Amino acid sequence: MKHRAEYRDADRARRLAAEIARIVRRPWAIMEVCGGQTHALVRNGIDQMLPPEVEMIHGPGCPVCVTPVEVLDRAIAIARRPGVILCSFGDMLRVPGSRGDLFAAKGDGADVRVVYSPLDALAVAARHPDREVVFLAIGFETTAPASAMAAKLARDRGVGNFSLLVAHVLVPPAIEAIMRSPGNRVQAFLAAGHVCTVMGTGQYPPLAARHRVPIVVTGFEPLDLLDGILRTVVQLEAGRHEVENAYSRAVTDSGNETAQALLAEVFETVDRPWRGIGTIPASGWRLAAAYRDLDAELRFDVAGVTAAESPVCRSGDVLKGALKPDRCPAFGKECTPRTPLGATMVSGEGACAAYWYAGRRPRS
Amino acid sequence: MADAGGAIDVARLVCPTPVRERERVILGHGGGGTLSHELIEQVFLPAFANPVLDRLGDSCVLDAADLLAGGGRLAISTDSYVVRPLTFPGGTIGDLAVNGTVNDLAMSGARPLWLTAAFIIEEGLPIAELAEIAGCMARAARAAGVAIVTGDTKVVERGHGDGCYVNTAGIGIVPPGVALGPERVRPGDVVLVSGTLADHGMAVMSVRDGLEFDAPISSDTAPLHGLVAAMLSVCRDLKMLRDPTRGGVATSLAEIATLARVGIEIDEEAIPVASPVAAACELLGLDPLLVANEGKLLAVVPATHADPVLGAMRRHEHGRDAVRLGRVVAAHPGLVAMRTALGGTRIVPMPIGEQLPRMC
Amino acid sequence: MCLAVPGRVESIRVEAGVRMGRLNFGGVLKDVCLVSVPGIAVGDYAIVHVGFAIGRLDEAAARATLRTFAEIGRLEEELAELRATSDPDAASSSA
Numbered sequence: 001m002k003h004r005a006e007y008r009d010a011d012r013a014r015r016l017a018a019e020i021a022r023i024v025r026r027p028w029a030i031m032e033v034c035g036g037q038t039h040a041l042v043r044n045g046i047d048q049m050l051p052p053e054v055e056m057i058h059g060p061g062c063p064v065c066v067t068p069v070e071v072l073d074r075a076i077a078i079a080r081r082p083g084v085i086l087c088s089f090g091d092m093l094r095v096p097g098s099r100g101d102l103f104a105a106k107g108d109g110a111d112v113r114v115v116y117s118p119l120d121a122l123a124v125a126a127r128h129p130d131r132e133v134v135f136l137a138i139g140f141e142t143t144a145p146a147s148a149m150a151a152k153l154a155r156d157r158g159v160g161n162f163s164l165l166v167a168h169v170l171v172p173p174a175i176e177a178i179m180r181s182p183g184n185r186v187q188a189f190l191a192a193g194h195v196c197t198v199m200g201t202g203q204y205p206p207l208a209a210r211h212r213v214p215i216v217v218t219g220f221e222p223l224d225l226l227d228g229i230l231r232t233v234v235q236l237e238a239g240r241h242e243v244e245n246a247y248s249r250a251v252t253d254s255g256n257e258t259a260q261a262l263l264a265e266v267f268e269t270v271d272r273p274w275r276g277i278g279t280i281p282a283s284g285w286r287l288a289a290a291y292r293d294l295d296a297e298l299r300f301d302v303a304g305v306t307a308a309e310s311p312v313c314r315s316g317d318v319l320k321g322a323l324k325p326d327r328c329p330a331f332g333k334e335c336t337p338r339t340p341l342g343a344t345m346v347s348g349e350g351a352c353a354a355y356w357y358a359g360r361r362p363r364s
Numbered sequence: 365m366a367d368a369g370g371a372i373d374v375a376r377l378v379c380p381t382p383v384r385e386r387e388r389v390i391l392g393h394g395g396g397g398t399l400s401h402e403l404i405e406q407v408f409l410p411a412f413a414n415p416v417l418d419r420l421g422d423s424c425v426l427d428a429a430d431l432l433a434g435g436g437r438l439a440i441s442t443d444s445y446v447v448r449p450l451t452f453p454g455g456t457i458g459d460l461a462v463n464g465t466v467n468d469l470a471m472s473g474a475r476p477l478w479l480t481a482a483f484i485i486e487e488g489l490p491i492a493e494l495a496e497i498a499g500c501m502a503r504a505a506r507a508a509g510v511a512i513v514t515g516d517t518k519v520v521e522r523g524h525g526d527g528c529y530v531n532t533a534g535i536g537i538v539p540p541g542v543a544l545g546p547e548r549v550r551p552g553d554v555v556l557v558s559g560t561l562a563d564h565g566m567a568v569m570s571v572r573d574g575l576e577f578d579a580p581i582s583s584d585t586a587p588l589h590g591l592v593a594a595m596l597s598v599c600r601d602l603k604m605l606r607d608p609t610r611g612g613v614a615t616s617l618a619e620i621a622t623l624a625r626v627g628i629e630i631d632e633e634a635i636p637v638a639s640p641v642a643a644a645c646e647l648l649g650l651d652p653l654l655v656a657n658e659g660k661l662l663a664v665v666p667a668t669h670a671d672p673v674l675g676a677m678r679r680h681e682h683g684r685d686a687v688r689l690g691r692v693v694a695a696h697p698g699l700v701a702m703r704t705a706l707g708g709t710r711i712v713p714m715p716i717g718e719q720l721p722r723m724c
Numbered sequence: 725m726c727l728a729v730p731g732r733v734e735s736i737r738v739e740a741g742v743r744m745g746r747l748n749f750g751g752v753l754k755d756v757c758l759v760s761v762p763g764i765a766v767g768d769y770a771i772v773h774v775g776f777a778i779g780r781l782d783e784a785a786a787r788a789t790l791r792t793f794a795e796i797g798r799l800e801e802e803l804a805e806l807r808a809t810s811d812p813d814a815a816s817s818s819a
Contacts, residue, residue: 001643001750003730003769003781006790013706015797022800035724036726045708063724063726089774090720103717113574114720116648117775119757120574139774142726143723145760146776153742194726197771197779222706223793230796249786250771256779259760337716347724359699359711578753643750649727723774724726 003249007221013049016226020233021051028236029055029185030229031178031321033171034192035062036220038351042358044222054233057185057321058351060174061192063139064091065319065343065350066274069307071167072097075136078165078300079110085128087121088136090114095346098307118150118164125154125162134296137164142194144168144285145259148266151287151294163296166286169272171195172203173283178320179211186321188232190218190225193247198263200255204243212241219247266291275309275343276316315342318351325352325360332362389489394519403517407495411502412481416513424513426478428537435540439474441465442533448526450497453567454582458500460658461530463587464609466508470589471605471661473544473596474536476508481532482516486525497528508587510534536589541600546623548603551694554670555620555628556663558591558677559584559685560636561613565655565719566644575648575721579640586659591682598676599669606662611715613689614653616662617700618714624664628700630690630712649722654715664692728773730781731756733766747772 032038038058041047047056060066076097079086086102093102093114106112111131115121118135125133137147147164154162171192178186191204196217204215214235218228228246235242245251265288272284287295297303312330317323325331325344335341337353344350392399409418416424432438445461462479469476481501485494505512563584570577588607595602604624608616613635621628637645637652645652659682665673670688677683700712731747736758738744743758747770754775761770761777769781 001639001646001729002732003786004646006786007793008705009793010706012793012796015801016793018800019797034726043704043710044706045704045710046706048708049706089723091722091724093720094717115574116721117757119775124574139723140726142728142773142778145778146757146774149757149759149776157740192726194728194771194773194778197728227789227793227796249782249789250779252779252782256760258762259778262760337713357711357713359701359713579751640751643752647729647749647752647754722727 004221007219007223009223013222013226016223016230017049020054020226020230023237024051024053024233025237027053027055028187028233029057029321030188030190030232031057031059031186032190032218032225033059033061033175034190034195035065035347035350037061037190037192037218037225038354040220040222040225042354046222046225050229054229058318058354059178059321060274060277060319061140061171062344062347062350063143063169064095064347065315066169066277067092067095067138067167067343068273068275069098069309070273070305071138071165072101073307074297074302074305075165076100076102076105077302077305078134078296079105079112080108081132081300083131085111085113085124085131085133086136087113087115087124087133089138091347092136092138095343096340118146119153122150122154122159122162125159129161131161133162134300135162135164137166137168139168140171140192140195141199142192142197144267145198145262148262151266151291152262154294155291163294163299164287165296167272168267168285169274170269170283170285172207173280174274175207177277177280177283179207179213181320183322184320186213188214188236189216190228190232191215193217193219193224193250196247196251196255198256198259201243201245201251201253202255208241208243214241215243217243217245217247217251219250274319276313276319278316310341313342315344315352318344325355326363328352332356387491389485389487389491389494389519391487391519391521394485394517400517407491407498408515408517411495411498412505412512412515414511414513416511417515421514426513426535431477431537437538439469439472439536439538440533441468442531443468444529444531446526446529447568449571450493450527452571452583455585455658456497456500457528457530458497459504459583459585461532462501462504462508462510463585463658465532465534466510466587466589467607467661469534469536470587470592471544471607472538473542473592473602473605474538474589475593476510476534476536476589478513478535479505479510479532480514481512481530483518484525484529485517485519486527487519487522489527494528497530504587508589542596544602544604546604546620549620549624549626549664549692551626551692552667553603553664553692554667554688555617555630555690555692556665556670556674556677556686557613557636557689558588558661558663558683560638560641561608561657561660562637562641562645562652562655564658565612566641569648570644577644577647579644581638581640581644584657584659586682588659588661588682591661591677591680594676594680594683595663595673598672599665601666601669602673603664603666608657608660608662610656612652612654612656613662614651614700614712615714617712620662620664621700622698624692625697627693627696627698628690629693629703630700631703632705634687634689636685636687650719653712654719662689726773728771728778730769731772733764733768733770736766745770745777
């Protein structure tokens with residue numbers, strides 16, 4: 001695929017890794033925020049190419065992982081209502097709620113359908129005017145514009161049987177929360193490239209200045225990642241803490257202003273609980289007042305559904321970078337991708353699953 | 365029709381008889397009575413015609429004495445076929461039902477000879493569609509050189525099946541001197557794959573509700589016993605064969621590693637994937653190693669025979685794109701490792717369940 | 725990651741008031757909503773996530789990045805090669 005294959009060249013990757021090894025002097029802990037980057041690092045074996053001084057900490061940037069249990073429980077409760085079609089991205093179907101997952105609900109007779117796009121969910125609603133169609137709207141700033149578009153079109157076209165269960169989350173407040181958390185070890189961030197495609201880089205300079213951390217906007221291919229890490233190490237060694245864009249083919253300073261306007265029209269910020277981390281102020285989006293009638297939480301009266309997380313699961317520590325997945329007492333024992341305790345083990349993007357699938361086994 | 369004058373058309377005063385020419389399958393077609401017979405006579409017999417089947421017994425008697433003479437052994441296999449939609453680019457459930465069982469037999473080194481076919485049909489399936497599936501099965505059987513010798517039809521109520529499920533069982537003969545099995549796999553052996561991966565799974569995905577995309581991708585469904593015979597003709601000492609269907613190559617390799625208690629190492633750069641298939645996988649977030657194939661095989665061969673076997677595969681129509689995928693190693697028994705294109709190593713896990721398109 | 729991939733715009737149409745495009749992803753054609761990339765034209769690349777174009781791919785920036793990647797480490801390698809050829813003993817001892 002053009003604009004991807006060029007960024008996978010093994011020779012250039014080796015030279016970038018050698019360059020990192022050449023300039024690094026001291027040990028550094030760098031967090032890649034995005035789960036897709038975690039996946040690419042492990043999948044390509046990039047973490048093994050890095051010098052021992054560079055430690056990559058896998059961040060909370062997997063929207064599947066951080067979606068709270070109660071949102072899943074609400075989705076499952078809605079899916080079980082007669083006449084409902086619940087549409088979801090494939091990633092969410094195996095994520096455990098407090099009692100079972102959406103797959104189990106489907107097995108019990110709920111009509112749960114995998115869609116590629118929120119707009120496909122809207123099309124399902126148009127095809128089934130006699131059913132209530134609910135889209136489980138998860139994801140970061142990258143995904144939210146598509147959800148917003150589905151909401152706007154439902155409004156414009158008068159699709160009355162469509163609603164959204166919204167659990168969108170935002171990256172900058174999570175970075176803020178990580179930097180403020182006690183015992184934080186993160187010294188620099190690779191910011192998630194596609195989030196910045198939408199939002200631009202403007203939200204990051206205050207964070208970089210306040211916490212004195214370099215933030216490098218990074219893409220997802222092997223060379224992009226190595227370039228992002230190289231630029232981060234250069235800054236760290238020089239004692240700089242700037243926002244740098246290593247993904248200029250996809251990210252501009254101002255981002256996608258059309259998409260931002262759409263987001264501002266449809267959503268408003270809200271405090272949001274993150275699975276394993278807790279509530280982070282102003283870290284999520286919900287439907288704005290003008291779109292509240294499309295809110296599945298209200299339409300199906302499930303806001304009262306709350307849930308507790310597994311007491312054994314330490315995904316919160318993993319998400320904050322305080323614990324390596326294979327150091328968790330439950331990793332590979334009670335908790336495997338077949339019997340996940342927390343969402344970091346469920347999603348292929350989750351740090352625990354990424355370790356498991358890369359063949360890492362318990363270290364104790 | 366009664367006209368305005370009220371006169372009665374005597375010619376129309378007939379006793380109501382069952383409608384014979386139906387367009388769709390109804391429950392009665394599975395009842396064992398006249399309708400069942402009609403379905404068999406109109407749809408299945410014309411498609412599958414052969415002297416054994418034409419006797420329409422509940423079982424068939426096959427003469428295998430000559431075939432087993434000299435140490436030949438019987439191989440038997442059964443598999444059920446479920447696919448949605450029933451027709452997809454490059455094939456139908458009928459092709460899968462024949463080629464799948466033929467391939468299961470072929471993976472034991474057998475020459476497939478006879479198949480049974482059982483249909484579980486959902487009420488309402490257009491008879492024309494059933495006839496097309498039967499036609500595909502018949503063509504696939506002819507192409508594979510097997511006869512469908514007995515069968516069964518049941519009809520279930522609407523809503524209790526995806527149109528049609530097919531089960532086939534097959535019988536084949538393993539020639540004398542051929543003995544494939546995990547116990548023969550040793551470190552140092554070479555792993556070959558007969559062609560590009562993930563074609564079938566992505567062809568089905570391309571027409572699945574809600575995921576549709578246009579791409580020059582067709583199912584690879586094909587019978588592989590001819591290819592196996594070609595491989596055996598240059599190397600009687602093949603160690604093990606697998607057809608990587610559901611769960612893809614990752615699953616089959618993990619099975620080989622587990623059964624043979626060896627490690628397997630594959631090279632990422634060697635993995636053959638056609639470029640539109642690779643692109644479709646990237647678009648939906650799927651790993652081609654985990655996607656189904658219906659006309660490919662994995663072979664474990666002694667290193668000394670790898671080149672001749674590869675040559676024989678590439679000369680066969682179903683092995684033209686065969687490559688060396690990796691090797692058997694003594695390290696990490698039960699696990700499959702991949703050398704990444706960048707020079708790293710990672711474990712290739714067996715997938716847990718069905719692969720679903722990802723957004724992240 | 726928010727799996728987003730670059731696709732080339734093959735055609736653009738307006739469907740029920742919404743600007744849609746047929747995009748080519750390495751030989752795979754899929755319909756994509758282009759509402760958020762108003763300036764995009766046939767032949768341009770869009771970055772697409774869940775059926776929605778979230779941005780336009782800047783090809784000049786892509787070329788510049790690739791040029792940089794081509795240069796990184798090359799000087800170091802050339803220097804290493806020079807050292808190796810001018811001092812064969814050092815080369816063999818470090819191998």
